Every structure is written in structure tokens, then in C-alpha cells.
Amino acid sequence: MRSRNIEMRLRYSGIPFRKTVEQFDFSFQPSIDRNTINDLFTLRFLHNKENVVFLGLPGVGKTHLSVAVAMQAIYSGIMTYYIPAVKPVQVLKRDFSEMRLNYRLSTYSKFHLMIVDEIGYLPLTREDSNLFFQFVSSRYENRSTIFTGNKSFSERGEVMGDQVMASAVLDRILHHCTVVNIRGESYRLKDRKKNSLQTFREVKKDE
Numbered sequence: 001m002r003s004r005n006i007e008m009r010l011r012y013s014g015i016p017f018r019k020t021v022e023q024f025d026f027s028f029q030p031s032i033d034r035n036t037i038n039d040l041f042t043l044r045f046l047h048n049k050e051n052v053v054f055l056g057l058p059g060v061g062k063t064h065l066s067v068a069v070a071m072q073a074i075y076s077g078i079m080t081y082y083i084p085a086v087k088p089v090q091v092l093k094r095d096f097s098e099m100r101l102n103y104r105l106s107t108y109s110k111f112h113l114m115i116v117d118e119i120g121y122l123p124l125t126r127e128d129s130n131l132f133f134q135f136v137s138s139r140y141e142n143r144s145t146i147f148t149g150n151k152s153f154s155e156r157g158e159v160m161g162d163q164v165m166a167s168a169v170l171d172r173i174l175h176h177c178t179v180v181n182i183r184g185e186s187y188r189l190k191d192r193k194k195n196s197l198q199t200f201r202e203v204k205k206d207e
């Protein structure tokens with residue numbers, strides 16, 4: 001694909017920043033299985049219409065890795081769209097009230113890859129969960145989606161108002177899915193720790 005075209009697709013994909021897998025320091029997150037990640041970057045999961053879930057505390061690199069996969073997909077000519085998790089629900093809610101829900105869902109289904117980032121930071125009402133369920137169902141075994149979230153989301157669907165709905169959503173997400181559970185510390189915190197140590201040393205030196 002021509003580079004101007006790629007640049008446009010990167011711009012319209014909605015990714016919040018541009019970072020590649022080469023920029024990811026795997027030594028900082030030893031719990032991540034490199035083979036799993038390498039396999040993701042072959043984009044085989046897209047071909048198989050499977051999902052990916054990145055789990056972990058804030059700052060462990062969930063968005064970074066999702067963005068890196070998204071960029072790889074865009075470079076390979078795959079229609080890709082990134083959204084924060086609250087957005088599809090907001091948009092679907094509006095469309096629902098305007099009776100355009102199916103139209104919106106079919107628009108989303110143009111994207112062979114969607115990244116739904118940070119599920120589970122906002123509790124969903126029953127109506128929201130229903131819309132989210134419709135979104136997940138419309139992509140199930142049809143298109144790939146990368147979800148990121150914290151552990152409680154994957155274990156209990158805690159953020160969804162309704163337990164039955166939550167397990168229906170989770171069943172569909174996890175049926176064909178690679179789960180990458182990042183059990184490590186925040187990368188942001190690492191920098192902060194280093195900086196505060198640096199400051200501490202400087203203060204000591206001045207004394």
C-alpha cells in the first residue's frame with residue numbers, strides 16, 4: 001500500500017499514540033509469553049476471526065501492545081478502528097434512540113479489527129450492557145476485536161449490570177480468544193520510582 005494511504009489510515013484509525021512492538025521492553029514484563037505475542041503479530045488471529053484480551057493493572061502496556069498490533073494490521077491493509085470502551089456504548093445508545101442501531105453495527109463490522117480499550121473502568125447499566133452485548137454478538141466469529149481491561153472484567157464481568165448478560169458477553173468474547181494476562185508493575189511507576197530515586201540522590205549530594 002502507498003505510504004500516503006497508510007498515513008491516512010493510521011490517522012483515521014483513532015489510535016491514541018503510535019508505538020510498535022520493538023518499542024516494548026519485554027524484560028520489564030517477564031510474565032508475557034513472547035511466543036504468544038509473536039503469533040499475534042503474524043495476524044493469524046484476524047484470519048481466524050479470533051479475539052485478543054489484554055489484562056492487567058494500569059500502566060502495564062495493554063494499550064501499547066494493542067496499538068502495536070493495530071499498526072501492524074494497518075500496514076497490512078486491514079481496516080482497523082480503535083475506540084475507548086465507553087464510546088461504542090455511547091454511540092450505540094444514541095443510535096438506539098434514533099433507531100439506527102443496525103446501521104451502526106454494520107458500520108463497525110467494516111472494520112476487520114477493532115480495539116475496544118479499557119473495558120471495566122465504568123460500570124454499565126442494564127441498557128448499556130444490552131447494547132454492548134449486541135456489539136459483541138455482531139462481531140462474534142465474524143470479525144476480530146482486541147479488548148483490554150482489568151482482571152475483574154474477565155473473571156466476573158463485574159462491570160456489567162446484569163450477571164446473565166455479563167456471562168453471555170464473556171462467552172462470546174472468550175470463545176475464540178488469546179488472553180494475555182500481564183502480571184507486572186506499571187511502566188509509568190517504574191519511571192516515577194527511578195525519578196524519585198534520582199531526586200533523592202541529588203538532594204543527598206547537595207546536603
Ligand code: ADP
Pocket residue numbers: 019023024025026028029056057058059060061062063064065187188
Ligand atoms: P495500560 O494501557 O496497560 O494502562 P499503556 O500501554 O498505556 O498501559 O502504557 C503506559 C505507558 O508506558 C505508555 O507510554 C507505554 O508506551 C509505556 N509502556 C508500558 N509498558 C511498557 C514496556 N514494557 N516497554 C516500554 N514502554 C512501555
Ligand code: MG
Pocket residue numbers: 062063064117118148
Ligand atoms: Mg490503556
